Amino acid sequence: MQKKSVSLVLAAALLAASASASVINYSSRASSTGPLASGIDYKNHIEGLTAVAPGAGYCDTALGSLSGITNQGVCGGSNNNVAFHFQALFGVAANEAGSWGFRAGVDFGRGGAMFLDGVLLDWDASDLWWAGNFNAGSEILAASGINLNIGNHVLDIYGLEGCCDGSQTVQFQVGTQQWTTFSVRDGQDSQVPLPATLALLGVGATALRLARKF
Secondary structure (H helix, E strand, O other): OOHHHHHHHHHHHHHHOOOOOOEEEEEEEEOOOOOOOOHHHHHHHHHHHHOOOOOOOOOEEEEOEOOOEOHHHHHOOOOEEEEEEEEEEEEEOHHHOEEEEEEEEOEEOOOEEEEEOOEEEEEEOOOEEOOOOOOOHHHEEEEEEEEEOOEEEEEEEEEEEEEOOOOEEEEEEEOOOOOEEOEOOOOOOOOOOOHHHHHHHHHHHHHHHHHOOO
């Protein structure tokens, strides 16, 4: 194997080692369940629903951003009796470690909850409808002053909607910087290579060792 080819393999591996930005997953299921008694109840109920394949009008998919999300727009389906799960996987770089904030403008007529790395940040069993206004403090899920270390983190938001599937947006704030919507272009690169990336790096290293024999 020529050294030039080895270099190309290693270059590809190193490029793959960094995610472009946040990874965003969306799931919805049918649910006519009313308001629940705790944040963990929302998590358990909706994760139980998403453990089963979605029916018509509901779906599992990756999103480009968490802005203006509706089940009708994402899944082309139902606008009532919807159980939502938004998930953002993101990285914190060395210069971003410290105080973070999170806020979710939602349409959860039967309440919802927000978790970071499995820890409950906020929940509310009342009729939440932000109407596009993040200043409506009693109508959103939010947390501030959350200390984050370098590395990967996961934000999970669960909610129940009876009717009528209004637009929803989720944002983060690093320190005192401006609020930013979670998206694949938000710059929050993953800090830890995925298993597939580690395997690719291993292939590159093996190729380099073989090249040295020639």
